[in-house]
């Protein structure tokens with residue numbers, strides 16, 4: 001039963017399951033909202049989740065702050081979120097993640113939080129601090145990848161967009177399972193972890209990770225892929241529950 005339906009926001013059932021979708025910029029938020037609108041126009045999703053897309057900002061710090069603020073506000077209002085999704089465009093490592101393809105993170109790893117030494121990069125964990133990887137629920141990742149046709153793998157969070165073949169090779173050498181890089185996932189995941197909420201990251205590939213080539217960007221194609229992918233993800237979010245994750 002559809003209880004409430006608004007532009008850019010899908011509320012299809014009264015249940016407790018609520019999903020916050022944190023994109024970086026408004027065009028990404030709108031791409032997600034378009035998918036939710038399409039689901040609603042097709043008759044809604046009985047028993048489904050409340051899905052709220054927000055533009056949380058570019059970069060890990062702003063994404064973390066905005067996500068934490070949204071989570072805290074919802075909890076304060078008695079409508080806490082059950083899942084956070086970091087969604088948007090990203091760079092894809094070739095050949096595994098070509099432009100226009102979709103990637104679901106089975107690991108959300110910050111690639112450049114640590115220390116540079118004469119012997120190479122040391123992640124912050126080896127300095128005795130914090131964490132460098134958040135792992136989305138495995139069953140949710142499997143189901144999301146199957147439903148959307150996305151590949152599942154590591155999505156790196158970087159502070160600096162990769163712009164050389166050398167940097168791309170170094171990242172792949174350190175993170176052999178990396179399929180994509182973007183700038184917000186780890187911040188969103190840190191905020192979610194702070195609030196005890198599971199996280200998922202979905203990236204539509206807008207450009208290859210490698211030598212800088214602005215002519216090679218396909219942002220419109222990536223946003224279309226994000227909309228299409230999110231439309232297929234909604235039924236997964238409907239059926240998934242955190243306690244299902246040992247399947």
Ligand SMILES: O=C(O)c1cccc(C(=O)CC[C@H]2O[C@@H](n3cnc4c(=O)[nH]cnc43)[C@H](O)[C@@H]2O)c1
Pocket residue numbers: 024025058059088089090091092158160161162163181182183184206207208209212213214
């Ligand atoms: O100026 C450049 O060469 C350049 C290349 C790719 C992306 C940018 C951005 O400023 C976009 C940042 C924005 O989009 C996400 N994104 C998209 N592609 C990538 C990427 O290859 N590496 C990291 N982030 C990417 C990112 O999450 C930001 O929200 C500039």
